[in-house]
Amino acid sequence: MAQGKGLQLSLQTMSLVAGFMVWVLLSSLMSFIKQDISLTAGQISLITAAPVILGSIFRVPFGYYANRFGARIIFITGLLFLVLPVGYLGIADGFFDLLLAGIFLGIGGALFSVGVTSLPKYYPKEKHGFVNGIYGVGNIGTAITSFGAPIIAGMFGWRQAVFTFIIPLILFAVLNFILGDRKEPKVETSLKDQILSVYKNNKLWFLSFFYFLTFGSFVALTVYLPNFLVSEFQLTEVDAGLRTAVFVALCTLLRPVGGILGDKFNPFKVLMVVFAGLTISGVLLSFSPTILLYTIGSLSVAIFSGIGNGTIFKLVPLYFTKQAGIVNGIVAAMGGIGGFFPPIILTIVHDINGHYAIGFMALSQFALASLIIIIWMYYTDKLNLSNYIVNNAGQGILVTDENRRITKTNKAFQHITGYSEDEVIGHTPFVLSSGVQDEAFYEEMWKQLRANGIWQGEIINKRKDGELYKQWLSISALKDAGNNITNYVGIFSEMKEKEKV
Numbered sequence: 001m002a003q004g005k006g007l008q009l010s011l012q013t014m015s016l017v018a019g020f021m022v023w024v025l026l027s028s029l030m031s032f033i034k035q036d037i038s039l040t041a042g043q044i045s046l047i048t049a050a051p052v053i054l055g056s057i058f059r060v061p062f063g064y065y066a067n068r069f070g071a072r073i074i075f076i077t078g079l080l081f082l083v084l085p086v087g088y089l090g091i092a093d094g095f096f097d098l099l100l101a102g103i104f105l106g107i108g109g110a111l112f113s114v115g116v117t118s119l120p121k122y123y124p125k126e127k128h129g130f131v132n133g134i135y136g137v138g139n140i141g142t143a144i145t146s147f148g149a150p151i152i153a154g155m156f157g158w159r160q161a162v163f164t165f166i167i168p169l170i171l172f173a174v175l176n177f178i179l180g181d182r183k184e185p186k187v188e189t190s191l192k193d194q195i196l197s198v199y200k201n202n203k204l205w206f207l208s209f210f211y212f213l214t215f216g217s218f219v220a221l222t223v224y225l226p227n228f229l230v231s232e233f234q235l236t237e238v239d240a241g242l243r244t245a246v247f248v249a250l251c252t253l254l255r256p257v258g259g260i261l262g263d264k265f266n267p268f269k270v271l272m273v274v275f276a277g278l279t280i281s282g283v284l285l286s287f288s289p290t291i292l293l294y295t296i297g298s299l300s301v302a303i304f305s306g307i308g309n310g311t312i313f314k315l316v317p318l319y320f321t322k323q324a325g326i327v328n329g330i331v332a333a334m335g336g337i338g339g340f341f342p343p344i345i346l347t348i349v350h351d352i353n354g355h356y357a358i359g360f361m362a363l364s365q366f367a368l369a370s371l372i373i374i375i376w377m378y379y380t381d382k383l384n385l386s387n388y389i390v391n392n393a394g395q396g397i398l399v400t401d402e403n404r405r406i407t408k409t410n411k412a413f414q415h416i417t418g419y420s421e422d423e424v425i426g427h428t429p430f431v432l433s434s435g436v437q438d439e440a441f442y443e444e445m446w447k448q449l450r451a452n453g454i455w456q457g458e459i460i461n462k463r464k465d466g467e468l469y470k471q472w473l474s475i476s477a478l479k480d481a482g483n484n485i486t487n488y489v490g491i492f493s494e495m496k497e498k499e500k501v
Contacts, residue, residue: 055109133259216338258310
C-alpha cells in the first residue's frame with residue numbers, strides 16, 4: 001500500500017541521518033584510534049577522507065537506481081550493507097583495515113542521492129527547494145556522531161563506540177521495509193541514455209561545481225575539524241567533538257532555509273550572497289591565529305554552505321525535469337568529491353610551509369570564481385528569456401541600430417512580411433515600404449519619435465511577394481545613460497481588414 005508523502009519525507013530523512021552517522025565514524029573517533037593504532041599524518045588524512053571517495057562515486061548510481069527501483073529498496077540494501085564495514089572497523093588493527101573499512105563506509109554518504117531523487121515525486125515544483133532542504137537535515141547525523149561517538153569512546157573505548165552504530169542501521173532498514181512506499185513511481189530509462197542526455201549541458205557542470213564548493217566545504221570541515229582542533233589548538237576530544245557538532249548542526253539546520261529562500265526568491269540571487277559570504281569566510285580562515293577567529297570563520301562557512309546546499313537542489317528540477325535522478329546523483333557526487341580533497345591538500349600545505357593559510361585561501365578563490373559564474377548565469381538566463389519572448393511573440397518585432405539598420409527580427413516578422421531575418425539584416429525598414437505614405441507622413445513620424453521617444457499608428461506596408469497590407473505599428477527609441485539613441489524597436493501586428501492598392 002502506498003504511504004503518505006509526509007511519512008516518506010520523515011522516513012527518508014531519518015534514514016539519511018543513520019547513513020550520515022556512520023559516514024563520519026572514522027573522523028569522529030580518529031583522535032582515539034591513533035592512540036591505539038600507530039599512524040602517520042598522511043595516513044590519517046587519507047583514512048579520514050576515504051569514506052568520501054565511495055560516498056561520492058556511488059551517488060550517481062544510487063540516484064539512478066532510486067528512480068528505477070524506488071527509495072525503499074535502495075535504503076534497505078544500503079543500510080544493511082553498512083553493517084559490514086562498521087563491524088570490520090570495530091575489529092581493525094592496522095592502516096589497511098581502517099582504509100578498507102573507511103572506503104565502504106562511504107555508502108552512508110551515497111544514500112543522500114536517494115531522497116533528493118525520490119521525494120520530489122511527491123511534491124509540486126514550487127516546494128522542491130523546501131522538501132530537499134528538509135531531507136538535507138539528515139546531515140545532522142554527522143553532528144550526532146561528532147558529538148556522541150567521542151563520549152561513548154571515552155566511557156567504553158572506541159571499538160565499543162563503533163559497534164553501537166550498527167543499531168540505527170538495522171532499525172531503519174526494518175522501518176523502510178515496513179513503511180517504505182512500495183508503489184513509488186519508477187523511471188525505466190537506462191543509465192547510459194540518461195547520462196548521454198545531460199552530459200553536454202553546461203548547467204549540469206556549473207551546478208556540480210557549485211555543490212562541489214558548498215557541500216564539499218561542509219564535508220571537509222566535518223571530517224577535518226575533530227582531529228585538527230585537538231592537534232592545532234590542544235582541545236580535548238569531547239570539546240573538539242562538541243564544536244564540530246555545532247558546526248554541522250548550524251549548517252544542517254540552515255539547509256531548509258536555503259531551500260525556502262530558493263523557492264521564494266530568485267535562487268541565483270541567493271547563491272550570489274552565498275558565494276560572496278564564502279569568499280570572505282575563506283579569507284578569514286586563512287588569517288585565524290586564535291581559536292576565536294577560527295571559530296567565527298568556521299561558523300560563517302557553516303552558514304553560507306548550509307544555505308547554498310539547500311538552494312542548489314532547487315535549481316536541479318528546474319533545469320532537468322526528466323533527468324532529475326541522474327543529475328541529482330552527479331551533482332551530489334561532485335559535492336562529496338569536494339569534501340575529499342581539502343583535508344589532503346591542507347595536510348600537504350601544512351607539511352610544506354607549516355601553516356594552513358594557502359589551503360584556506362583556495363576556498364576563498366573557488367568561492368570567488370563561483371560568484372563570477374553565478375552572476376554570468378543569472379544575466380545569461382535573463383537574456384535567454386528575453387530572446388525567447390521576442391522570438392515567440394505573436395507580434396512582428398524588428399530592431400534597428402541608431403542608423404536605422406535592421407539588426408534583429410523574430411518569427412512573427414517573417415510570417416507577416418515573408419522576409420527571413422537574413423534577407424533584411426543590414427537594410428533599413430524602407431525595404432517594407434509600400435509607397436502609399438508620402439514624405440510628409442514619415443517626417444511627422446520621426447518628429448514625434450525625436451520629441452516623445454515613441455510613435456504609434458496605422459501604416460500600409462508591402463510583403464515580400466508585393467501584396468500590400470495594413471498594420472498597427474509602434475516604434476520606440478531606446479537610449480543609453482547619456483540620453484543617446486542606441487536602437488529603435490518596431491512592434492507591429494497585421495490588421496484584420498487588408499487594404500490593397
